[in-house]
Amino acid sequence: MPQEEDDILNQLTAQFPFLAGKVRLQRPRRLWAEVPADKLAEVFEYVVRQLGFDVYCTLTGLDMGDKLAAIYHLARANRIVLNLRVELDRQNPCLQTITGYFPAADISERELVDLLGVKVEGLPDGPRYPLPDDWPAGSYPLRKDWPGLDAPAGAAQTKPEGS
Amino acid sequence: MTDKPLSGFVTVPIGPQHPALKEPENFTLTLAGERIMHTGMRLGYNHRGIEKACEQRTFIQALYLIERICGICSHSHSTAFVNAVEEIAGLELPRRASYIRTLIAELERVHSHLLWLGVAGHEIGFDTLLMYTWRDREVVMDLLAKLTGNRVNYGINTPGGVRRDVSDEQKQEILKGTDVLEERTKYYIEIATTEPTIIGRLSQVGKLSHDDAVRLGAVGPTGRASAVDRDVRRDDPYLAYSDLQFKVITDDHCDVYGRAVVRVLELMECYSLIRQLVRNMPDGPIAVKAPRKVAPGEALSRYEAPRGEDVHYVRTNGSDKPDRVKVRAPTLANVQVVAHMLKDGYLADLPIVIAAIDPCFSCTDRMTAALVGHGPAGEGVMTWPQLRRHGIEFYRRQGIDFADLNKRLRSGGHH
Numbered sequence: 001m002p003q004e005e006d007d008i009l010n011q012l013t014a015q016f017p018f019l020a021g022k023v024r025l026q027r028p029r030r031l032w033a034e035v036p037a038d039k040l041a042e043v044f045e046y047v048v049r050q051l052g053f054d055v056y057c058t059l060t061g062l063d064m065g066d067k068l069a070a071i072y073h074l075a076r077a078n079r080i081v082l083n084l085r086v087e088l089d090r091q092n093p094c095l096q097t098i099t100g101y102f103p104a105a106d107i108s109e110r111e112l113v114d115l116l117g118v119k120v121e122g123l124p125d126g127p128r129y130p131l132p133d134d135w136p137a138g139s140y141p142l143r144k145d146w147p148g149l150d151a152p153a154g155a156a157q158t159k160p161e162g163s
Numbered sequence: 164m165t166d167k168p169l170s171g172f173v174t175v176p177i178g179p180q181h182p183a184l185k186e187p188e189n190f191t192l193t194l195a196g197e198r199i200m201h202t203g204m205r206l207g208y209n210h211r212g213i214e215k216a217c218e219q220r221t222f223i224q225a226l227y228l229i230e231r232i233c234g235i236c237s238h239s240h241s242t243a244f245v246n247a248v249e250e251i252a253g254l255e256l257p258r259r260a261s262y263i264r265t266l267i268a269e270l271e272r273v274h275s276h277l278l279w280l281g282v283a284g285h286e287i288g289f290d291t292l293l294m295y296t297w298r299d300r301e302v303v304m305d306l307l308a309k310l311t312g313n314r315v316n317y318g319i320n321t322p323g324g325v326r327r328d329v330s331d332e333q334k335q336e337i338l339k340g341t342d343v344l345e346e347r348t349k350y351y352i353e354i355a356t357t358e359p360t361i362i363g364r365l366s367q368v369g370k371l372s373h374d375d376a377v378r379l380g381a382v383g384p385t386g387r388a389s390a391v392d393r394d395v396r397r398d399d400p401y402l403a404y405s406d407l408q409f410k411v412i413t414d415d416h417c418d419v420y421g422r423a424v425v426r427v428l429e430l431m432e433c434y435s436l437i438r439q440l441v442r443n444m445p446d447g448p449i450a451v452k453a454p455r456k457v458a459p460g461e462a463l464s465r466y467e468a469p470r471g472e473d474v475h476y477v478r479t480n481g482s483d484k485p486d487r488v489k490v491r492a493p494t495l496a497n498v499q500v501v502a503h504m505l506k507d508g509y510l511a512d513l514p515i516v517i518a519a520i521d522p523c524f525s526c527t528d529r530m531t532a533a534l535v536g537h538g539p540a541g542e543g544v545m546t547w548p549q550l551r552r553h554g555i556e557f558y559r560r561q562g563i564d565f566a567d568l569n570k571r572l573r574s575g576g577h578h
Contacts, residue, residue: 054377057463075465
């Protein structure tokens with residue numbers, strides 16, 4: 001394992017024992033970590049402020065079947081990418097905004113809201129993205145059980161509570 | 164974004180019919196006289212659901228679809244995607260294939276930057292520059308067509324390699340074309356760095372400080388012109404870049420002028436890279452056999468497109484189709500910075516400030532600005548050409564006029 005990636009992995013697991021066995025190096029400059037949802041905020045803060053992951057690449061939303069997931073792709077010195085994955089409850093998927101760290105995350109968080117039905121707390125008011133204003137409420141096209149726009153009424157997919 | 168314009172101000176919605184971007188934009192400008200007070204944005208009008216569509220297509224089909232995200236940097240998207248698929252499948256790209264992919268990538272950057280230079284010239288009324296650069300650009304378009312069979316959407320990539328080899332004869336043509344383009348680019352560098360009209364028109368326009376560029380996440384030449392020393396080719400090398408020598412061009416003008424300087428100087432680096440790739444291209448196969456199905460896995464692929472960092476995430480599930488494809492095109496990162504650049508600037512600068520992040524501008528003329536203001540300007544509609552004309556006239560009244568320069572260059576014997 002390359003030295004720098006190894007150091008990052010060790011620092012992460014030393015700081016957060018619950019990450020032991022949850023961080024892997026897929027290839028040089030690509031680290032992947034599974035973070036419990038309730039620990040995301042503190043891990044994120046440490047990674048950005050202490051470990052120097054100061055380049056925000058993007059945020060990916062996923063439908064894993066029984067769960068949804070989000071992956072934050074962050075780079076250190078524009079070189080080593082740490083992919084922080086957090087699993088989200090399918091019935092009530094919820095994240096805290098990271099626009100306080102990276103204003104550019106605004107648009108990618110809105111993508112998760114529109115395409116996967118994830119709630120992002122703290123996201124500033126603004127126009128939706130990327131779906132049109134008349135898109136039916138509760139219809140999230142990147143979910144695997146999305147029935148399509150032409151589906152008959154009642155073929156609804158799982159919706160988050162209260163939607 | 165408010166629906167009602169503030170009293171005493173004029174609100175100008177621009178777009179959304181602007182299908183040149185990956186996501187065409189709608190800028191709602193609030194003006195006080197000629198000054199832009201606030202810019203609101205609404206994106207997504209051309210969201211085509213390509214990511215979702217990829218989930219229903221095989222890897223090969225998805226590759227062709229992804230190549231069509233953008234007509235200018237099609238190779239960027241196709242390569243970022245196929246690199247991720249190969250990483251997951253554990254395919255070792257033959258070195259010759261890696262060099263050919265990189266060669267097409269740098270030729271694409273040349274055509275993209277020359278295209279940009281022409282568009283930038285046009286937006287400020289310097290149309291001789293447009294005519295010259297687009298004529299020169301044909302040299303690289305011809306090379307791309309000879310190498311791949313297509314002027315755009317090259318279709319050179321396939322999982323495991325490339326679809327066409329480069330012959331020795333083609334190598335000579337590439338070197339010859341590169342020499343021609345290098346001479347022309349030196350001439351453009353001279354113009355860009357010495358002509359007072361250009362410097363006067365572009366300096367202090369669309370300001371983006373270094374700190375704001377970092378904070379807001381500007382990528383590519385837009386960031387590098389604000390001294391953000393980042394380039395994925397050097398920092399997180401892919402394909403053949405770790406074998407190659409090149410400089411990452413940065414500039415500290417932090418304005419449209421800096422963005423022009425960065426691009427023309429990057430062209431010179433491209434020529435050097437193209438020569439290295441042609442001269443040092445290893446022998447050997449151009450592809451390895453790729454499996455139809457790809458084992459479960461995921462990869463994050465980054466690529467320095469002509470406009471900046473292109474990010475692809477790919478997840479596979481063991482079938483012959485990707486489970487998830489996520490694309491973050493560079494313009495999506497930079498378009499968020501535009502609102503900041505426009506603030507306190509002139510309406511007359513809007514065309515060149517938007518053009519300076521280099522969104523694909525092939526369909527710019529279809530963009531309209533509806534003037535629905537309650538101010539003195541009253542109601543009306545401004546098309547993009549009218550906006551452009553407004554900008555040119557505005558600066559002509561202030562003494563910045565490209566008519567003489569256009570005439571002088573045309574008669575200057577630079578043919």
